[in-house]
Amino acid sequence: MIFALILGFLLLIIGIYGMLTQKNLIKIIIGFSIVDTGTHIIIVSIGYIRGKTAPIIDSGVDLKNAVNAVVDPIPSALVLTAIVIGLAVTALMLSFVIKLYQKNKSLSIDDYQELKW
Amino acid sequence: MADLIYNIAAIIALAGIVLSFVRLILGPTAADRAVALDGMTIIAISLIVFIAYYSNRVIYLDVAIVYGLISFVGIVAVARYLERGI
């Protein structure tokens, strides 16, 4: 599915652009979340085969030639794990933002220069 | 004949999503944007049911069930934030 592949790459580019150009910490995390969604769409659209259906056996799929009627189930399993881990990473970054704000009272990334040398 | 009418109905619902999104771009206050998100959620549930009909799989309806249960929680969170207390 070429449209979904193009959509995923455009989302990834927009997310990286946002992460590189914004100064606000929460805006950077939103850009990270957009990059996450873009990569997930790319991986799922790689596993899609045109005209075939989901790999769940019920009344909609004939059991005799089920191998020829379903798409690849491995990329969706990978993405299923990646979504949950993405939520955990986002929550960790947001907790860092809260601690940094309590320390320095600022959300701009220009005010955090302790690691520059 | 019936398939054509179903497809026309889905395209009209897609136009509804686009119109709500225009309000989400324009909206002067945050409450306007939350209202637009609410409308987009309901239309998306209808669109999921249409895709389940179009692909001829009953199992896709479970996604609509989960969506109908979970989706209003985000809007309630935005509303409680506007009311200054979560």
Next chain:
Amino acid sequence: MELFGAIVTLAGSILLFLGALGILRMPDVYNRMQAGTKATTLGSILFLAGISIGHYECGCFGKMVIIILFVIFTNPISSNTLARAAHFAGIKLTSRSVKDDLADDDLEKKGEEK
């Protein structure tokens, strides 16, 4: 039977479109909420009922009824919470509106407490 279901689905989708048009064109938040909640609730109910009528052999009546019940239960909750939040956040009514019952209730309650 299938044609009847298709026509019901078309009516539902037209209601969804009109609700979205109301969200775009109404003058202030409360009117937009009115259009965007009531019209889309009825529209989605008609859309789902039309598809389940037109394909009665698929055996999906139970799931459709559950989805319709969830829409009926959750949509007024979010709308009510949002309207209350918009009122207490201080968003003004439009200039053509004539009555604000919640503000009057607040004034009466404060008067009783004093």
Next chain:
Amino acid sequence: MISIIITVLGVVMILAAFLAIRTKNLLAAIISAGVISLLASVIYLMLAAPDVAMTEAAIGSGLTTIIFIFTLKKIRKGDLND
């Protein structure tokens, strides 16, 4: 039909991503990120992955919005106290 739906939703998603990046209002950016997750769930369903669509609907559209708003509330509360 599937191509039409993917194209229209994809254009809306890209516009929402631009809005989330470019706007000054933090609440508007968070709501736009929620819209991206909402439409991504429909696109996963059209790519024949209903399990991913279910997880994205529950986690991406519900829980991520809530933790962003919780962070915003924490930051604003610190502002009011000092």
